Amino acid sequence: MKRTLTLVVILIVxxxxxxxxxxxxxxxxxxxxxxxxxxxxxxxxxxxxxxVSMRPMQSGETSAEHTHNAALYAAVQNVAGPPADVQAxxxxxxxxxxxxxxxxxxxxxxxxxDVKNQGGGTFGENGEFKSLxxxxxxxxxxxxxxxxxxxxxxxxxxxxxxxxxxxxxxxxF
Amino acid sequence: xxxxxxTSRSTxxxxxxxxLVALLLALVATSVARADAAQSFVFEGKPLPVSxxxxxxxxxxxxxxxxxxxxLLRATGASLTWNPGERYVLFTTAEPQIVSFAVxxxxxxxxxxxxxxxxxxxxxxxxVYVPFDELMSALYLAPKRDGDAIVIQPQLAxxxxxxxxxxxxxxxxxxxxxxxxxxxxxxxxxxxAFDGVGTSLDxxxxxxxxxxRAITFAQSGTVRAPVTTVTIALAPGTGHGRLATDxxxxxxxxxxxxxxxxxEPVAVATPEPTDAPVATAAPQATLAPSTAAAxxxxxDAHAGPNGYSVDIAVGGDATYDWHRLRDPDxxxxxxxxxxxxxxxxxxxxxxxxxxAVRVRQLDASTVRVALSLSGQKHLDVQPNPGxxxxxxxADDAGDDVARAGSGTLGSSAAVAVAxxxxxxxxxxxxxxxSTYVATNPxxxxxxxxxxxxxxxxxxxxxxxxxxxxxMAKRLRDILTxxxxxxxxxxxxxxxxxxxxxxxxxxxQARDDIANNAGARMLVSIHVNSFINAGPxxxxxxxxxxxxxxxxxxxxxxxxxxxxxKDDGIVKSHLYVTLHATMPAVLVESAFLSNxxxxxxxxxxxWRQKLALAIADGVKDYAGAPPAPSQSANQ
Numbered sequence: 001m002k003r004t005l006t007l008v009v010i011l012i013v014x015x016x017x018x019x020x021x022x023x024x025x026x027x028x029x030x031x032x033x034x035x036x037x038x039x040x041x042x043x044x045x046x047x048x049x050x051x052v053s054m055r056p057m058q059s060g061e062t063s064a065e066h067t068h069n070a071a072l073y074a075a076v077q078n079v080a081g082p083p084a085d086v087q088a089x090x091x092x093x094x095x096x097x098x099x100x101x102x103x104x105x106x107x108x109x110x111x112x113x114d115v116k117n118q119g120g121g122t123f124g125e126n127g128e129f130k131s132l133x134x135x136x137x138x139x140x141x142x143x144x145x146x147x148x149x150x151x152x153x154x155x156x157x158x159x160x161x162x163x164x165x166x167x168x169x170x171x172x173f
Numbered sequence: 174x175x176x177x178x179x180t181s182r183s184t185x186x187x188x189x190x191x192x193l194v195a196l197l198l199a200l201v202a203t204s205v206a207r208a209d210a211a212q213s214f215v216f217e218g219k220p221l222p223v224s225x226x227x228x229x230x231x232x233x234x235x236x237x238x239x240x241x242x243x244x245l246l247r248a249t250g251a252s253l254t255w256n257p258g259e260r261y262v263l264f265t266t267a268e269p270q271i272v273s274f275a276v277x278x279x280x281x282x283x284x285x286x287x288x289x290x291x292x293x294x295x296x297x298x299x300x301v302y303v304p305f306d307e308l309m310s311a312l313y314l315a316p317k318r319d320g321d322a323i324v325i326q327p328q329l330a331x332x333x334x335x336x337x338x339x340x341x342x343x344x345x346x347x348x349x350x351x352x353x354x355x356x357x358x359x360x361x362x363x364x365x366a367f368d369g370v371g372t373s374l375d376x377x378x379x380x381x382x383x384x385x386r387a388i389t390f391a392q393s394g395t396v397r398a399p400v401t402t403v404t405i406a407l408a409p410g411t412g413h414g415r416l417a418t419d420x421x422x423x424x425x426x427x428x429x430x431x432x433x434x435x436x437e438p439v440a441v442a443t444p445e446p447t448d449a450p451v452a453t454a455a456p457q458a459t460l461a462p463s464t465a466a467a468x469x470x471x472x473d474a475h476a477g478p479n480g481y482s483v484d485i486a487v488g489g490d491a492t493y494d495w496h497r498l499r500d501p502d503x504x505x506x507x508x509x510x511x512x513x514x515x516x517x518x519x520x521x522x523x524x525x526x527x528x529a530v531r532v533r534q535l536d537a538s539t540v541r542v543a544l545s546l547s548g549q550k551h552l553d554v555q556p557n558p559g560x561x562x563x564x565x566x567a568d569d570a571g572d573d574v575a576r577a578g579s580g581t582l583g584s585s586a587a588v589a590v591a592x593x594x595x596x597x598x599x600x601x602x603x604x605x606x607s608t609y610v611a612t613n614p615x616x617x618x619x620x621x622x623x624x625x626x627x628x629x630x631x632x633x634x635x636x637x638x639x640x641x642x643x644m645a646k647r648l649r650d651i652l653t654x655x656x657x658x659x660x661x662x663x664x665x666x667x668x669x670x671x672x673x674x675x676x677x678x679x680x681q682a683r684d685d686i687a688n689n690a691g692a693r694m695l696v697s698i699h700v701n702s703f704i705n706a707g708p709x710x711x712x713x714x715x716x717x718x719x720x721x722x723x724x725x726x727x728x729x730x731x732x733x734x735x736x737x738k739d740d741g742i743v744k745s746h747l748y749v750t751l752h753a754t755m756p757a758v759l760v761e762s763a764f765l766s767n768x769x770x771x772x773x774x775x776x777x778x779w780r781q782k783l784a785l786a787i788a789d790g791v792k793d794y795a796g797a798p799p800a801p802s803q804s805a806n807q
Contacts, residue, residue, distance in 0.1 A: 041703070041705075041707055041708055042707070042708075043740060044708060044712075044740070044743070045741075045743050052271075052285070053282060053285070053287060055261075055273065055275055055278060055280060055282070058260065058275065058277055058278055059277075060277070061260065065260065069259075069260060069261050069275075072254070072259075072261055072263070073261060073263065073271075073273065076254050076263045076265060076271055077271055079265075080265040080269035080270075080271055081269060083268065083269075084268060084269070084418060084420040084423065085344075085418075087707060089703075090704070092704075094252075096252040096254060096265060097254045097263075098254070098256075099254070099256045119630065119702055119703075119704065120629055120630025120631075120637060120700075120701070120702030120765070121630060121699075121700075121701035121702035121703055121761065121764070121766075122699060122701060122712075122714055122745065122747065122759065122761050123701045123702070123703050123708055123712070123761065123764070124702075124703055124704065126714070126743065126745045126747075129746075130745075154677075155675065155676075155677030155748070156675070156676040156677045156680065156748050157676065158627075158675070158676055159623070159627050159629065159676055160676045161676075161680075161699075161745075161747050161748060161749070161759070162745065162746050162747060162748065163677075163746055163747070163748040163751055163752075165677075168746055172716075172744075172745070172746040173744060173745060173746065
């Protein structure tokens with residue numbers, strides 16, 4: 001009787017523990033690497049990713065802050081682009097990430113005004129923003145990307161083609 | 174604040190216990206200690222305004238807000254991403270590599286490599302202090318003592334030898350832009366001097382790459398004015414040439430003739446266009462007479478109880494679009510397309526709110542009626558069986574009025590466009606409909622990209638705005654000859670909305686023309702461009718499910734006949750296609766930035782082929798235009 005009771009207690013503890021573990025396991029946890037994308041210059045539409053090592057969560061860093069930091073790191077990596085000898089569609093020279101904020105599942109990326117120096121084609125603009133959106137939406141917890149330029153919302157870049165005043169998703173490309 | 178290192182050190186000389194206590198105190202104290210005020214920094218022979226540094230355990234820390242650091246970042250082509258209160262401090266180097274620090278974590282990353290810094294970055298006085306030596310090294314800069322000063326010496330940091338089947342490429346990289354000075358170039362040896370950079374590269378390397386026997390590095394000059402000399406010993410009979418590189422601080426040499434993969438020749442030959450640049454005069458004479466079937470027979474301008482009315486009498490089928498400018502330019506005009514003036518009409522001097530009315534034959538098939546208004550007045554454009562009526566009211570409309578519109582005159586009726594073969598998903602933000610009912614099923618709006626204050630891309634004397642207008646007019650002529658009504662969003666080199674407007678206002682004005690007219694489809698014509706000569710070809714962009722079939726039809730025809738690379742159809746978040754309520758595509762005809770494509774764009778014959786390809790795509794997509802009489806009966 002006593003043995004049965006012990007067994008039942010053990011079973012209950014194991015079941016409760018399993019339930020707690022499964023329910024608290026976050027499938028969207030940011031791992032050791034982030035995938036950063038660039039658009040191939042050969043066709044202007046193919047996305048290629050490379051892994052970058054993500055700093056582990058620090059003591060005192062909340063999960064929301066960690067998501068923000070991952071999004072920031074990913075955005076900076078994407079805008080910098082792959083090594084110079086890779087034939088990639090690149091943001092205009094000097095373009096940098098001024099900051100990133102995350103609200104819900106939307107990351108807002110603030111780009112420096114250099115991004116306005118597009119020089120003409122849909123090709124570059126499409127490739128630049130496609131890779132940015134692919135990169136940020138690869139960060140667990142982020143599915144949409146809003147764009148600011150020098151802190152301001154823009155409907156389009158000067159002389160540009162893309163609509164930028166609404167959050168962008170992978171499905172938009 | 175200013176607890177100096179020397180005070181801490183003198184305390185530490187006595188007993189062991191006191192020494193340990195003092196050591197602990199020193200560790201705490203130095204973390205907030207400013208560096209010796211006498212410490213001076215020199216960069217490229219000039220004082221560097223470094224003012225926010227500290228020492229931690231004898232190692233230098235620098236504030237991300239230090240003005241001297243800002244100057245170093247500019248000189249090296251690097252940038253900083255950090256905002257107050259944030260843990261991550263990210264530098265982007267010219268290479269590009271990301272140098273990543275984080276408050277409280279001694280780990281730092283340079284590109285793909287992680288390492289441990291001498292101390293963890295920390296926050297002080299609203300800024301983050303990062304390890305100085307580690308950051309300098311990542312920027313290919315070396316701090317060197319020279320007397321009392323710390324000289325920040327740019328380094329020739331890497332000199333890679335890359336072999337390939339086609340030859341060998343040498344890639345050098347430094348902290349600042351490299352300006353090689355040729356010391357000697359003989360058959361067996363190349364000697365380059367790099368002024369202003371030092372190096373810690375191994376003095377000599379035996380290389381077993383094609384064409385190269387050895388490379389030696391030598392540093393001379395002074396700490397403040399170093400010179401690095403690179404000597405490349407070549408195998409007999411080996412050629413060489415300098416290569417272009419995207420890396421601003423890089424230098425690249427091809428050895429053995431052919432360039433390595435990923436490289437481009439320094440000079441890209443740009444052929445002259447095969448014929449004269451696009452003529453600015455419109456080829457109106459080629460228009461089929463049938464396109465100007467309508468006639469403007471007269472106008473009746475008169476003041477009424479509520480304002481002023483202009484009745485334009487039009488006989489026959491025509492389309493129109495109207496525009497108004499923004500205060501203080503209070504002009505309004507309406508263009509009647511497919512119409513001629515029966516007889517010249519004299520200017521009318523009006524009365525408030527209309528100051529004057531002018532009627533002109535703008536080109537072979539367009540009549541323009543222009544009104545000078547006394548302000549941003551309310552107005553209404555209403556087609557009627559006899560033509561179109563413009564009513565201008567006395568009251569001010571304010572700034573948020575419609576500034577463009579369009580419509581049809583004569584007979585018209587709505588028919589449904591065939592449903593898109595692509596099922597519409599639920600992720601579409603605009604035009605989430607699989608069928609679109611065109612109120613004017615005979616009308617196709619063609620949008621020549623850019624124009625006026627926005628010339629678009631340019632290369633080799635060709636401007637995107639001219640090329641798109643030329644191709645649009647050619648397309649209009651073909652389509653009108655095939656029985657379509659066609660409206661161009663612009664017929665000259667002008668802004669459709671207003672000069673120096675935003676791209677968004679400009680694109681919306683183009684969409685307004687098609688949307689207000691209830692056009693069957695919108696075709697926007699553009700010319701592509703990129704920062705290098707690599708990309709080439711023809712692409713049809715689309716955004717909505719209802720666009721897909723049109724995009725496929727146009728691209729299929731274009732791919733077959735143009736001789737350009739077929740870049741396929743591409744979905745993108747383009748304003749002009751998103752905000753068109755009807756099937757809409759944006760055709761990027763070819764690349765101005767590619768020599769082969771540029772030559773094609775410069776050829777009138779090729780531009781005619783492009784127009785024909787789009788017209789044939791329209792035919793494949795929509796068949797023949799509905800006859801006016803059939804439309805009227807439906």
